[in-house]
Amino acid sequence: MKSTRRNILLLTVSLLLLTSACQPTPTASPLxxxxxxxxxxxxxxxxxxxxxxxxxxxxxxxxxxxxxxxxxxxxxxxxxxxxxxxxxxxxxxxxxxxxxxxxxxxxxxxxxxxxxxxxxxxxxxxxxxxxxxxxxxxxxxxxxxxxxxxxxxxxxxxxxxxxxxxxxxxxxxxxxxxxxxxxxxxxxxxxxxxxxxxxxxxxxxxxxxxxxNQILAGKSAPTATPTSSASPTPTSQTTIITDTEPNCFSLQAPPDGALINASGLVTFTWEPQEGAASYEVVFTSPGGAQNTLVTTSTSLANFIDIFPLGGTYSWEVTALRADGTPICTAKAFAFSKPVSPALEPPAPSGKTVCTQDDAQWSNPSAPCYCNIESSNNPRYCKLPVEPTPTKTPAPTPTKTPLPSPTPSEYPQ
Missing domain, CATH: 2.60.120.1440 (Jelly Rolls)
Structure with a gap:
């Protein structure tokens, strides 16, 4: 009897395994x-x-x-x-x-x-x-x-x-x-x-x-101002991190306000945040464009040449939980850099001055930057301004008096 029950049990398990193995793998249905x-x-x-x-x-x-x-x-x-x-x-x-x-x-x-x-x-x-x-x-x-x-x-x-x-x-x-x-x-x-x-x-x-309606309500909803501090009231366009947020990490390097090289490898570092599974790093260029990178480390090394423009950039880091929800955002830092060398290639062969047809003027009274590609992908070479040709005044014609006729030349 025990042998029969064991055989039935084995047969049942085998059938279940066989049935499950025959089930098709779920796939996306035709759209x-x-x-x-x-x-x-x-x-x-x-x-x-x-x-x-x-x-x-x-x-x-x-x-x-x-x-x-x-x-x-x-x-x-x-x-x-x-x-x-x-x-x-x-x-x-x-x-x-x-x-x-x-x-x-x-x-x-x-x-x-x-x-x-x-x-x-x-x-x-x-x-x-x-x-x-x-x-x-x-x-x-x-x-x-x-x-x-x-x-x-x-x-x-x-x-x-x-x-x-x-x-x-x-x-x-x-x-x-x-x-x-x-x-x-x-x-x-x-x-x-x-x-x-x-x-x-x-x-x-x-x-x-x-x-x-929800967006309008969010923009118009009053926000209570904490009595313990004079922090500005947050708006829908600004993210403000105050000291009331507990134990939020801080950025480390480059330090706030740093001047870095125009090219080369730069490492951005910050403190670890408790409970963070990853970090979202946002760089904002002088023109307002943003680049977002995500890493599981507390540092990010990149060639600064990916930011070719000169000027002041800001960077901020947000700690994320495993499900992708934010924990907090560290206070943003800023750094400045010169224009990337990639924007100043040698002048084209045979070109010695900029002309009005191909110049990008940074200052009308200063040397121009010759734009040898396009405004969307600029590559400027610094050249002197083409001199304005001076006009040489034409000589004033002189009048030569005609000779007076002699008496013999008068008609008779």
Whole structure:
């Protein structure tokens, strides 16, 4: 009897193991999108077709299909992942892919023209643009390619967004300006969203009203001023770390206000923070552009040549828990550096002076900096100013008197 029971038990376990081994590995389901709320001209093109065709509410698109709208066209696309995409007039985008990621599904889109609004429902969405990839891991992001200037604008109404290596969040935007002379995009510019940016969200997304009201409430909510200190009242645009935050770490080197070399390896160090699993380091350039790096160490070594501009930079470090939430941010330090040698290459062969056609003027009365590449990727060579040619006055013509006729020459 015991032998029979043991055999039955072994058979049952074997069947369970065999059944579990036969289960398919979970994969990302094929991404589809359902079209609704159509107005004006809306068309789509499948990957196998060469021409666009009109659509109706309820039609579906699949991976690698394209959707375009006319000057009066709008459409809502509900992805099978739960994400909503609202397409503005004069836009063209491609549904690129849907892949499994650590934090859910990673959806990829390609925007070639116009403006799309993304309302995320879990996972992440990456949007490929001519200037790079814009990502959202949160809720609400808009990506636009300006039809006139070709500038790329990314607004983050709510959530965690990133573009150009910069992380930004609620009520912020990043702009990449396009240089038509070189065909290149400039560095990302981080700004606060304007009232016009918020209005675009409200006009195109009924879902944005609640988020907009929350942002307004956060900006207008009164903040009690501590009686023990005269710390300024925090605003939605400024992060203020006061002494009331317990046991927050401090930055160490380079010391605040340091003057460092124009090039070479520089090590940034700070104290360890209790409970920190990683540290987010943010460098802000003289023009306001930011670069964000993450490390698990309490130091970061980098060639300072990655910051070519001369001027004053600031850097701050935020300690993060294992789940990515911030513990505290150390008081920011500043450092100054000369312009990188990479910006002052030798002059082009045969070039001895700057002319008005190719000069970048730092001071009209000083030697110019000859811009031998582009304004978005400047490489200046210092040359003397081309002398202004002086005009030599033309000689004044002299009049020679005619000889008087003799009497014999008078007519008879």
């Amino acid at each position: 589809t999108g359902t079209l609704s709320e159509l107005s004006g001209r809306v068309e789509f093109k499948s990957a196998a077709e060469t021409t666009f065709q009109s659509v109706e509410a309820g039609d579906m698109i699949q991976v690698n299909d394209q959707v375009q709208t006319g000057d009066d066209g709008r459409v809502r696309v509900d992805l099978s992942s739960g994400t909503i995409i609202r397409v503005a007039p004069s836009s063209l985008f491609t549904l690129a892919s849907n892949e499994t990621a650590e934090d859910g599904l990673a959806t990829k889109l390609k925007l070639e023209l116009g403006r799309i609004f993304i309302i995320l429902s879990g996972g992440s969405v990456d949007v490929e643009t001519p200037s790079g990839v814009a990502s959202v891991r949160g809720s609400y992001m808009m990506v636009e390619i300006d039809p006139v200037t070709q500038d790329v604008i990314v607004t983050c109404l709510e959530g965690n967004c990133s573009a150009g290596g910069i992380n930004f969040a609620d009520g912020q935007k990043i702009t990449f300006h396009y240089d038509s002379a070189t065909g290149k995009y400039g560095p990302p510019i981080l700004e606060e969203m304007t009232e016009e940016d918020f209005q675009l969200w409200l006009e195109n997304n009924p879902e944005a009203r609640q988020i907009y």
